[in-house]
Amino acid sequence: MSDAFWQSVDLSLFWEYRQVLLAGLLFNVYVFACSAATALAVGLAAALLRVSRAWPFRWIGTVHVEVFRNAPDYIMIVWVHFVLPLLLGLLIGRRLEFHPFVSAVIALGFVYSGYFAETFRAGIQAVPLGHIEAARACGMAERLILRRVILPQVVRRMLPEAVNQFVSLFKATTIVSLIAVPDLMYNVSMVTAQEMRPLPLYTGAALTYFGVIWLAATGVRLLSERWRNKIYA
Amino acid sequence: MDATPAIRVVDLRKSFGTLEVLKGVSFDVHRGSVVSMIGASGSGKSTLLRCINFLETPSGGEVFIDGEQMGFRSDAGGERRLQPLSEINRMRRDLGMVFQQFNLWPHMTVLGNVTEAPIRVRGMSRRQATALGEECLARVHLSEKAREYPARLSGGQQQRVAIARALAMQPKAMLFDEPTSSLDPELTDEVLSVMRELAGDGTTMIVVTHEMGFARDASDRVLFLHNGLIEEEGPPAQVFGAPRSERCRQFLSKHLQ
Numbered sequence: 001m002s003d004a005f006w007q008s009v010d011l012s013l014f015w016e017y018r019q020v021l022l023a024g025l026l027f028n029v030y031v032f033a034c035s036a037a038t039a040l041a042v043g044l045a046a047a048l049l050r051v052s053r054a055w056p057f058r059w060i061g062t063v064h065v066e067v068f069r070n071a072p073d074y075i076m077i078v079w080v081h082f083v084l085p086l087l088l089g090l091l092i093g094r095r096l097e098f099h100p101f102v103s104a105v106i107a108l109g110f111v112y113s114g115y116f117a118e119t120f121r122a123g124i125q126a127v128p129l130g131h132i133e134a135a136r137a138c139g140m141a142e143r144l145i146l147r148r149v150i151l152p153q154v155v156r157r158m159l160p161e162a163v164n165q166f167v168s169l170f171k172a173t174t175i176v177s178l179i180a181v182p183d184l185m186y187n188v189s190m191v192t193a194q195e196m197r198p199l200p201l202y203t204g205a206a207l208t209y210f211g212v213i214w215l216a217a218t219g220v221r222l223l224s225e226r227w228r229n230k231i232y233a
Numbered sequence: 234m235d236a237t238p239a240i241r242v243v244d245l246r247k248s249f250g251t252l253e254v255l256k257g258v259s260f261d262v263h264r265g266s267v268v269s270m271i272g273a274s275g276s277g278k279s280t281l282l283r284c285i286n287f288l289e290t291p292s293g294g295e296v297f298i299d300g301e302q303m304g305f306r307s308d309a310g311g312e313r314r315l316q317p318l319s320e321i322n323r324m325r326r327d328l329g330m331v332f333q334q335f336n337l338w339p340h341m342t343v344l345g346n347v348t349e350a351p352i353r354v355r356g357m358s359r360r361q362a363t364a365l366g367e368e369c370l371a372r373v374h375l376s377e378k379a380r381e382y383p384a385r386l387s388g389g390q391q392q393r394v395a396i397a398r399a400l401a402m403q404p405k406a407m408l409f410d411e412p413t414s415s416l417d418p419e420l421t422d423e424v425l426s427v428m429r430e431l432a433g434d435g436t437t438m439i440v441v442t443h444e445m446g447f448a449r450d451a452s453d454r455v456l457f458l459h460n461g462l463i464e465e466e467g468p469p470a471q472v473f474g475a476p477r478s479e480r481c482r483q484f485l486s487k488h489l490q
Binding site: 134142148 | 286288318319322323324325326328329330332334336337338339340349350353354395398399402
């Protein structure tokens with residue numbers, strides 16, 4: 001193979017720009033953390049609505065899940081960043097603009113809240129009624145039962161499924177570069193425009209994402225298996 | 234001497250839709266006594282027990298715990314209204330319940346199961362609750378299992394932990410809903426043995442059971458339920474030895490060895 005080929009696959013260029021690219025990766029992690037927190041909080045609220053005895057709450061929960069689970073990540077990011085500020089601005093009579101980071105967190109947080117809502121709902125409904133009745137028989141209030149009996153079991157039961165969704169969410173953070181969030185992909189595209197050597201830069205980015213996700217997901221799965229095996233012998 | 238019964242049930246009725254499961258049941262349980270409820274499946278025994286601590290809301294009738302009405306109160310116009318859940322929960326604290334399926338919380342250790350309600354509901358400090366929990370586990374002969382998780386215990390051990398969990402709330406009365414029905418025969422004895430000890434210690438107990446030996450030997454009174462009503466009631470010697478009800482006689486001849 002020619003020298004040109006080996007030169008083009010040489011990843012040392014990626015290494016040369018590692019500080020800038022690492023800063024971008026850290027921004028992905030930052031977007032992921034904030035989106036995940038949003039998705040978990042909104043998802044839990046939606047799940048509790050879905051299992052409510054009152055039909056209006058159930059209806060609201062169902063609509064939330066169906067809308068956001070069926071919304072493509074890319075469309076949501078573009079809509080939240082460009083369209084939502086326009087709508088809100090018209091409502092309040094002022095010009096509004098969202099910071100790209102805020103748009104990314106809102107969009108990804110709400111899209112993945114739809115998935116987490118279903119994960120939580122399945123987990124809540126899988127908790128045996130007998131466990132809840134035993135808590136009621138002790139005189140526990142419903143909120144205490146939710147906090148001390150139901151949610152701890154939901155977390156343990158649904159952790160494998162939740163890990164899969166966290167992996168998907170982290171992968172989804174790569175598209176925030178489309179609205180100029182300075183993540184790894186955005187920084188790679190900036191450096192590529194300067195160096196005109198896309199192969200080592202994009203390959204390096206792909207390998208970096210793979211490495212980070214694989215390591216984190218494997219670590220969490222191993223830890224959660226040990227944790228669950230202690231309880232579910 | 235205070236003659237107020239620990240539990241008084243007056244004309245208790247319960248329907249699920251059009252199906253009337255309890256058709257007007259009345260009885261008293263005095264302090265320190267053991268009342269066993271026997272009867273065929275579907276006679277309403279478990280429903281009756283669950284109405285006492287309002288895990289099921291009765292359709293009619295009244296339940297009194299130590300003289301205080303449970304679950305309902307009369308408003309100014311004399312109309313009967315359901316009490317707020319906080320009031321029902323307050324009274325539930327004084328009734329320990331042991332379920333057929335144990336219903337231990339799998340994410341907590343044995344000691345965690347036993348101390349959870351004393352800490353979160355009665356507001357005990359962790360130190361006090363731990364000391365009380367260890368005492369209750371000693372009573373059911375499971376002190377060495379305090380740090381284990383329920384999944385690692387046998388069925389009989391899990392049920393004894395469930396008894397300890399109920400005892401830790403220091404209830405006025407204990408309700409047992411077929412506590413040995415889910416257990417293999419060889420594990421039944423260890424649970425019945427603990428229950429006999431509790432009975433011997435003067436614990437007020439209502440026991441729904443298919444264990445005729447326990448009902449005959451450890452109870453002060455036996456109630457035979459059929460089709461949502463008490464058909465036979467009395468001391469074990471009378472119910473087992475000379476039942477007045479033909480249905481009770483037939484039931485006992487099928488179930489007594």
